[in-house]
Amino acid sequence: MRSAATIQHEYEMRHEEGMSDAHCHINLFDDPQAVVNSARESGVKTIVTAGGNLKDNLAVDRITSQLNIFGVIGIGPDVAAIEEHEIEKLKKTISQNKYIVGIGEVGLDFKISQDPDNIAAQKEVFIKQIELSRELDVPLVIHARKAIREVIGILIDESVEKAMFHFFEGGLDEARIAEKNGYLISIPPLHSAKRRRVIENVEIGTLVAETDAPVAGSIPNDVKKSIEYIAQIKGMSIDDVARKTSENVREFFYI
Numbered sequence: 016m017r018s019a020a021t022i023q024h025e026y027e028m029r030h031e032e033g034m035s036d037a038h039c040h041i042n043l044f045d046d047p048q049a050v051v052n053s054a055r056e057s058g059v060k061t062i063v064t065a066g067g068n069l070k071d072n073l074a075v076d077r078i079t080s081q082l083n084i085f086g087v088i089g090i091g092p093d094v095a096a097i098e099e100h101e102i103e104k105l106k107k108t109i110s111q112n113k114y115i116v117g118i119g120e121v122g123l124d125f126k127i128s129q130d131p132d133n134i135a136a137q138k139e140v141f142i143k144q145i146e147l148s149r150e151l152d153v154p155l156v157i158h159a160r161k162a163i164r165e166v167i168g169i170l171i172d173e174s175v176e177k178a179m180f181h182f183f184e185g186g187l188d189e190a191r192i193a194e195k196n197g198y199l200i201s202i203p204p205l206h207s208a209k210r211r212r213v214i215e216n217v218e219i220g221t222l223v224a225e226t227d228a229p230v231a232g233s234i235p236n237d238v239k240k241s242i243e244y245i246a247q248i249k250g251m252s253i254d255d256v257a258r259k260t261s262e263n264v265r266e267f268f269y270i
């Protein structure tokens with residue numbers, strides 16, 4: 016089994032100063048190589064691309080090693096009811112591909128369905144992947160839509176230590192609970208009063224920046240907008256926020 020120390024050593028030579036996009040979907044672009052090149056040129060040195068269903072997981076497995084970027088794979092809530100059998104495959108891929116550094120995006124999405132059977136399937140698949148993250152000693156990248164309280168409750172019940180809330184949509188109360196439990200809050204390049212309050216009131220050590228590109232930001236280069244937003248609210252320099260959020264990403268994923 017890969018230990019955190021081994022992995023850190025493996026990647027030691029690959030650390031570069033710069034910004035980090037903690038969450039995006041590089042495989043959804045027509046030309047992933049061009050997108051990654053452009054990101055690197057604009058100073059985004061660390062990229063974590065996310066899967067979440069069978070098709071995307073296969074693509075993440077392929078492009079991470081090709082493009083020298085990191086990735087996470089998982090069975091997301093939107094496909095939980097139909098791709099549950101894929102969990103075994105995750106284990107094999109994570110063990111074999113050293114660029115795959117976590118399980119994600121996984122969690123609950125009550126916007127997708129209100130149907131009790133679907134929600135039960137989402138919960139079952141989420142908990143199975145929490146168990147897998149424990150077995151493999153890798154962190155979880157969380158998707159929680161209209162379900163933040165439920166997700167935090169499950170993480171705490173399951174004694175999860177490492178979770179990153181991708182595209183955090185909770186309010187201050189949820190942010191404080193997440194922070195208290197050592198979870199990371201990921202900030203997309205979108206402004207809102209609720210997000211501002213969260214950024215204002217949690218420590219910089221709790222925050223990372225993401226684009227969710229091509230979903231929220233159009234390309235990973237836009238992570239600069241998330242970093243600028245945090246810097247402006249916290250009264251920090253852009254460089255300091257870039258450095259600190261990058262450190263948080265690397266520490267979280269053991270990279």
Ligand SMILES: [Zn+2]
Nearest residue numbers: 039065120227
């Ligand atoms: Zn995403």
